């Protein structure tokens with residue numbers, strides 16, 4: 001499915017906030033996105049560009065559920081299923097993303113947003129990099145990219161698959177940056193799928209068509225709004241950052257590889273897709289794929305019903321785990337297992353299945369009425385995340401350590417159960 005088709009479905013339901021007045025891509029658009037966090041926002045007119053801009057497409061769980069045709073409570077189970085059952089996308093000859101082939105490469109025509117005045121500059125934030133490893137396996141991943149000239153970006157490349165492919169290729173890697181994709185492709189790109197091509201995961205969520213690039217043999221989503229074909233190179237480096245991390249604080253500034261763009265293609269009347277860093281969309285895309293891994297780890301030790309990575313914990317550092325408690329120590333075992341399921345967690349809270357994990361006040365109620373911190377909380381030190389500003393560096397190593405907390409807020413086994421149940425007012 002194309003981003004456009006998805007947007008027209010949302011349009012029919014009145015779920016798009018349209019900004020009709022001309023908007024400045026520098027800070028003004030980001031300000032409006034912040035005010036409308038969680039909603040899909042379409043900027044009909046952006047200063048200095050012929051492109052429309054949409055953002056917030058993945059800003060709510062409802063968006064993902066709609067794109068997959070399921071209920072939002074079932075997202076975790078769907079993600080777990082598609083990771084296990086990747087299927088091959090169809091490869092087509094003719095594609096919408098090739099409707100317009102730009103004669104010259106000029107990135108300044110694209111309305112790339114500037115999100116904060118302290119940032120290095122404008123940043124492509126919803127650009128999915130496609131690359132190939134030596135064995136020919138395609139990979140999708142997000143890499144924020146700041147235009148530094150008419151035909152160059154500097155990109156943040158963490159030590160994951162794109163980085164490995166770049167090293168394998170001797171520091172010069174053909175890539176395509178795809179912009180303007182529907183929630184299923186974006187979600188697949190945010191999954192670290194090991195030896196699986198993330199496009200096959202996307203195809204299992206919703207059929208995906210691929211087409212060959214014009215200047216290299218990579219395959220890209222045929223319905224993408226914009227495709228930037230080029231080469232990622234370590235032969236040129238540039239300062240990358242400041243730019244905010246998912247935590248909402250600034251990431252450190254580093255020297256990072258440069259991307260040289262060789263060809264720009266796009267659909268007719270292209271829509272540029274933005275994403276406000278450190279807000280709902282960024283957090284959900286990062287965090288949601290961790291819910292199934294926590295679910296599976298908890299299921300090894302107890303009956304797990306559901307998992308939520310919470311926005312207040314940056315969708316990365318906190319998880320709420322819902323279990324059907326069958327043994328006295330299920331709650332604590334589940335809390336400890338949650339940390340195994342997602343190594344970056346700091347705080348795991350386990351609740352019973354009468355608690356609504358999507359209602360954080362209900363979760364806090366369970367902590368208040370069912371938990372004794374001296375008995376039901378365990379704290380230890382373990383490997384930390386670079387996204388946790390309080391994590392401490394181990395001397396002489398790149399590794400970080402942080403405090404890990406496991407909280408069992410389930411009904412105590414040895415007490416009368418009735419005492420802890422909701423009074424059922426009005427029922």
Ligand SMILES: Cc1cc2nc3c(=O)[nH]c(=O)nc-3n(C[C@H](O)[C@H](O)[C@H](O)COP(=O)(O)O)c2cc1C
Nearest residue numbers: 141142143144156157158160161190191192285286
């Ligand atoms: C919105 C968003 C932005 C991201 N930005 C970056 C980034 O700038 N650099 C990076 O290396 N990873 C970034 N990531 C993380 C990777 O895209 C993600 O870990 C991906 O699954 C890596 O795929 P891989 O394991 O195939 O390399 C971002 C993820 C999301 C959801």
Ligand SMILES: [Mn+2]
Nearest residue numbers: 139161193194
């Ligand atoms: Mn990968």
